[in-house]
Amino acid sequence: MARSSPSARYxxxxxxxxxxRLIDQAVDVLKxxxxxxxxxxSCYALGCSLGAAEGLERIRRIxxxxxxxxxxxxxADFAQLGQFVIVSNPTFRLVKNATPGPYTFILPATxxxxxxxxxxxxxxxxxxxxDHRVAHALVEALGEPIVSSTLLLPGQEDPPSExxxxxxxxxxxxxxxxxxxxxxxxxTTVVDLSGSDLEIAREGAGDIGRF
Numbered sequence: 001m002a003r004s005s006p007s008a009r010y011x012x013x014x015x016x017x018x019x020x021r022l023i024d025q026a027v028d029v030l031k032x033x034x035x036x037x038x039x040x041x042s043c044y045a046l047g048c049s050l051g052a053a054e055g056l057e058r059i060r061r062i063x064x065x066x067x068x069x070x071x072x073x074x075x076a077d078f079a080q081l082g083q084f085v086i087v088s089n090p091t092f093r094l095v096k097n098a099t100p101g102p103y104t105f106i107l108p109a110t111x112x113x114x115x116x117x118x119x120x121x122x123x124x125x126x127x128x129x130x131d132h133r134v135a136h137a138l139v140e141a142l143g144e145p146i147v148s149s150t151l152l153l154p155g156q157e158d159p160p161s162e163x164x165x166x167x168x169x170x171x172x173x174x175x176x177x178x179x180x181x182x183x184x185x186x187x188t189t190v191v192d193l194s195g196s197d198l199e200i201a202r203e204g205a206g207d208i209g210r211f
Contacts, residue, residue, distance in 0.1 A: 007172035015180040034175035039183040041132040042102040042205040043159040044151040072126035073145035100131035102205035106192040150187040158185040
């Protein structure tokens, strides 16, 4: 059931069998340019829609990051991912084999990615396909990737692992908080495939041994 708070709307969504009406409520907020905090297979994330310029600025303010921050496009499947990044033949199998899962891949962005969210110098963007029912249901219902960033706040060592903690930390800084039970506190493993050599940019929840 959804329950209201004085600040963000708080949605209690089942982690295995997400209630579609609650997913749709969160997606309506995304379509209106709003900002959500939602669970993934690694940790909590902040998310907005592709066209939400103000959503990006709100994420930057909450995270206190600059214009060089790599945002991540959370995708429903590999076909959708391929619309937004250039996946060369050598990297295709590597990315395909690690999805869905707690990995973010930095790749050259296509023209489908708004300039304001790609890296300003490299024109790259992070992409991933989460192995989490609620995150997948959100992206599927939205019909496009969710622009996301790890919910790691300034001065905090780890992201929050439960919805009520997110609510205490963020208050009215987001429009919707989704609670699907406790999640992990390790961000994704970030694999940079934008250059000539594979580089592990951040070691996180995904096993780097497969690379």
